[in-house]
Amino acid sequence: MPKITDFSLHDLRFPTSKTMAGSDAMNPDGDYSAAYVELHTDDPDLSGHGYTFTIGRGNDLCLAAMDKLAPKLVGVELSEMTANLGKWWRVLAGDTQMRWVGPEKGVTHLALAGVMNAVWDMWGKSEGKPVWRLAAEMPAEQLADTVDYRHISDAITRDEAVAIIAANHQHREARIAELIARGYPAYTTSAGWLGYSDEKIRTLCRQAIADGWNAIKIKVGRDLKDDIRRCRVVREEIGPDRLMMIDANQVWEIDQAIDWVKALAGSNPYWIEEPVSPDDILGHRRIKEAIAPIKVATGEHCHNRIMFKQFLQADALDIVQFDNCRLGSVNETLAVQLMAAKFGTPVCPHAGGVGLCEVGQHVAMMDYLCVSGRMDDRMLEHAGQLQEHFVNPIRIEGGRYMVPEQPGFSTEIKLQSRKDYSYPEGSYWRGEMDSRAQA
C-alpha cells in the first residue's frame, strides 16, 4: 500500500481584484488564492493535491500552518489512514500545542482543510474513483468513521450516521444514474458582483438565462438605493419565476439587516445570505423570524461543525452554506450534512473563489447519494472563473454541474498555472512588479 513520503507547498494567487469579479460589501478587492499542498507517496504515480481557499493576504499564514500539520502524515500508510480517517482528522485538529491558536477555527483550521483535501484526492486516485463515488461505494461504517463526533454527539452519533448512510445505499445505483444523466442543480453568482454596473448586470443576466440558469445571486449591502435598483434590474431580466438570491457578506447590524431586506422584498429575493456576523447564531435567528418567508442562508464563514450544530438546534437558518475549505474537508462537511439531514435543513454549499466549485461538486453529490437523498430543494453555487487552471475542471450544462469522472477530488491545478501564479516568484507576479517598477 502507498505510503506518504513527503509534501510540497505552493502559494498561488490570482489577480481577481483587477476585474472586480469577486467584489462584495465586505471583501471589495479579493485576489482569489489557494494555499496548495501536494502529498507525495512512494508510488511515483500517486500523489494527493489539496488546497484551502483565501482571498490574498493571509494565504501564506495558511501555508505556514500546513507546514506544521502535513509532517504528521509523513511516513503514514494511506490504508492506515483510510481505515479510520476521523481518528487521523483528530490527530491534525488536536495537536496539543497548536490547538491553542484555534481551536478548530481560523488559519489552522483552513490549513487542516487543505491537507485533508489532499488526503481525499489521494484516496480517490488510489481507488481509481472520483471522491463522490468513493464515498458512495464504501461501507457505511467506514464513511461514518471519517467524522470526528467530538462536541456534536448531542446532535448526531456515529450510530445514527451509519444508519443514515446505510439507508441511502439501496437507492445508490438509480441516483448515480440520475446524476450522470442530469447533473446536480446549481445557481450562478457571476452576474452580480458589487463592482459591476447596471448595464453589465443586465448583460450578464441575459447571458445567464441563455445558458440555462434559473437562479441568480447578487451582492448587496453597500447602498440601499443602489440595491433597490440593482435588484429591480435583475428581477426585470430574469422574470417572475426564476430565483434571485441576495448576499450582504456580513456588513449589517441585526435591525439594519431586517429593515434593509424588507426594503428589497418587492423584488422577491429567495434568500438573504450572511446578513450579519457569521458568528452570530442568535442574531440570524432574530432576522429569520422577522423576514420570513424570505429565507436566511449562511455558512461560508461558519468555522466548524459545533457552530453549525447550534445554528440547526436554534433554528437560526433556513439554508446551510458550508465551505469545504473552511470546515475541515469532507470529514467535517459530512458531519454537517448528517446533522442538517436530521434537522431537515437543506445544504447549498458555498463555492466560487478558486477551486471551491471543484471540491463542492463532490461534496454536494455526496449529500444526494449518502445523506439527504434529495436535490429538489438544494443547489450548489457556481461562479465561472479560474476553471481554466484545473487539470479536471468542472463541467456546467444547462445550469447544472455534470458529474466529475476522473479519479480524485478534482483539486489538481495545472503545473504551468502553479508556476505562473506562485506568489511572489511566479512569472505573472514578477511581471506585475516589473511593470510597477517601470511606472
Place this chain on the structure above:
Amino acid sequence: MPKITDFSLHDLRFPTSKTMAGSDAMNPDGDYSAAYVELHTDDPDLSGHGYTFTIGRGNDLCLAAMDKLAPKLVGVELSEMTANLGKWWRVLAGDTQMRWVGPEKGVTHLALAGVMNAVWDMWGKSEGKPVWRLAAEMPAEQLADTVDYRHISDAITRDEAVAIIAANHQHREARIAELIARGYPAYTTSAGWLGYSDEKIRTLCRQAIADGWNAIKIKVGRDLKDDIRRCRVVREEIGPDRLMMIDANQVWEIDQAIDWVKALAGSNPYWIEEPVSPDDILGHRRIKEAIAPIKVATGEHCHNRIMFKQFLQADALDIVQFDNCRLGSVNETLAVQLMAAKFGTPVCPHAGGVGLCEVGQHVAMMDYLCVSGRMDDRMLEHAGQLQEHFVNPIRIEGGRYMVPEQPGFSTEIKLQSRKDYSYPEGSYWRGEMDSRAQA
C-alpha cells in the same frame, strides 16, 4: 507627539512542559509562549511592548500574522490613534484580504491582541500612567471610542457605554484609594495541575492557605475516580468555607459534563470551567440549567465579543472569563465588560500562562473603576510562574493583586529573558538542542 517608526518581533518560549505546571486534560504539555512585539517610536525613550499568549507550536504563526498587521501602524502618530482607538482597531481587524482567514478569530485575532497590547503599553507610558489609571482618568467618550461596536450594537451601543463609564467617574478617587490599599481579589490555579500527585496538591493547598488564598482551582476531566479523590483532597485541605473551582478544559460532551460535575458535587465546587467546546453556547446553557447552583464559567477560548454577546443573551454562563490576549486587547475586553455589566454577569478574567496576569490585573481593575463598580463577586486568576521575566512583575499580597504603579501595561519582558528564551536561537533552547544531540 511620538510617531511609530518601526517594530520588532520575538518568538519567546518557556519550557513549562518539563515540570507539568500548566498540564490539563486538553493541554497536557504546553510550553508557555509569548508572540512578542515591540513598537518603536521617533522618541528613543518611548516604545510599546505587547504580546499574545500561546502554548508553543503556533506561536510563530501569530508572529507571522503580526508581521502583516504591525506595518499598518508604522508612520502613524500615537495621538492620531488615541483620538479614536476603536477606529484603528477596526483597521487591523478588518483588513480586506486578511479578514477571510478569520474573521476575528484564531491566529490573526491573537496577533491583533498582541499588537494592540503594545499600543496600550505605549499609550500608558506616553502619559506616565499604568493602563488601569489611564483608562480611569480619560474622558468617558474617549474610552468608549476604543471599542468597535460592529456586530454587538443590539447588546450595547456607544451611547450606553459612555453613560456606564461616566456614571463610574464620581466614585473614581475613592475606588482608586481602595485598590491601592487593598488590591484586587484573586484566586490561585497553582495547586491543582493535572500532572501533580495528591501529595503535591496537599502541600500546595497548605502553602496557598498560608499565603492568604481563599479560592483555589484544580484541573479535572481525565479520570472520574481520580477527580473525585483529588477534589476531596482539596476540600479537606481548604476546609468548608474557602472556594474550590474545577476546570475541565473542554474535554467533555454535554451529558457527560452534567454527570461528571454532579459526581463531584459532594466536594462543593463553586464553578465548572470550560466543560465542553468553547464554541458551544447552547451546550453551556444546557449544562448551566442542569447543574445549578454550581456555576458555569467559560471564556479563555471564546474568540470575540460577538460570541460573548450570545453567551450573555442566551443566559448560557454564570462567569465571564475572557482572555485579554485572545480577545483583541483592552478594546475588546472592555466591550465584553460593558455587555456583562448590562446583563449583570460577573467577569473573572483568565490569567496565568506567561504574561496574562500582568495584563489581566489592569483589565480587572478597569472593570471596577470604569464599568461594573464591583469587586465583591469577582476575582482574577493567578498562576505563579514566569513572573521573574517581567520588568514590572505582578505583586500578590494576601491572595490579592496589588495595583501596578509603573507607567504602561506591565508587558515588558526583560531583555535578558528575551535573549535566553528566543526560539529556537536563544541560549536556553540552544542548550536543549546540544544536550539532546549529546544524548
